[in-house]
């Protein structure tokens with residue numbers, strides 16, 4: 001997938017774009033329907049997401065993120081500014097006031113997380129209750145008190161399940177705390 | 178810049194997941210500009226989000242959808258990428274305020290129009306869309322901020338100078354999360370004025386009667 005995205009950026013490769021579409025469009029649709037969108041509305045937003053992929057492919061850096069991670073950020077940002085009509089400010093890497101990352105291999109930590117097979121295995125191995133709170137945090141943008149209400153469990157339990165889930169994913173990926 | 182106080186993992190997760198509204202995101206994003214360690218942390222959380230996208234159950238798409246997308250593509254799209262964030266101000270020398278904060282203010286520290294709060298303190302209100310209040314606060318060196326409690330959450334990011342309270346010492350880049358249970362008495366460190374970005378989701382409530390009388394005038 002990463003190389004397909006690079007091909008779209010560098011050679012405007014429509015065949016590669018088709019493959020990306022076939023993989024991601026049904027997943028992004030699923031992602032959006034988890035937010036309560038009906039199938040038609042979800043497809044409208046998926047179309048918008050795929051157009052953005054075409055427009056912004058040149059911003060993708062395979063050394064920094066997997067294509068799925070980049071797609072996740074596209075879908076997340078669409079949800080914020082297209083559905084919620086809000087803003088999600090971000091740091092600007094070209095800003096002279098940004099403090100640069102001097103740690104050699106600054107992305108080594110995420111390089112581990114770029115191992116798709118290990119990451120997916122780690123997520124699949126999570127106890128169901130931990131995976132559910134993680135999915136709610138990422139896909140349904142529910143604040144933690146709402147997740148607690150939704151699941152009928154105390155807020156402290158939501159927080160500890162999230163912590164446990166992230167800790168477990170990290171240790172499965174061999175990251176140091 | 179040595180940062181010892183970082184946002185909680187929970188707050189970084191909410192930022193990575195897109196669940197934070199504009200004011201809170203502004204505080205996190207500005208900390209990220211100053212803190213490479215938290216940038217790596219957020220990149221790692223986004224990678225987890227990417228992993229969850231991979232394992233999502235795909236929902237079948239309608240037949241005509243790819244063609245509809247194709248019809249909207251042009252080969253030179255890449256050249257016309259628009260940025261939705263507030264217009265950035267080109268820095269004169271090395272700016273002190275990082276993006277995205279500088280763009281929200283439209284100036285660096287030396288070009289700001291501060292609003293006097295009394296007691297030697299100043300504020301600058303930042304426009305956001307979420308009902309929370311985002312502001313820069315400037316507390317004179319060595320002076321206390323009146324003791325107060327919060328009805329809601331408060332995030333504070335130090336940009337220049339430092340402050341201390343019962344929970345510790347906060348220098349440039351440090352990040353504090355406080356909730357309604359914390360009655361703290363921040364005190365600006367001597368040396369230079371303490372300038373911080375403060376986000377509150379309810380008006381601050383000062384504890385002493387004198388401070389309560391003065392509060393409406395302070396507007397905080």
Ligand SMILES: [Zn+2]
Nearest residue numbers: 183184212215
């Ligand atoms: Zn940090």
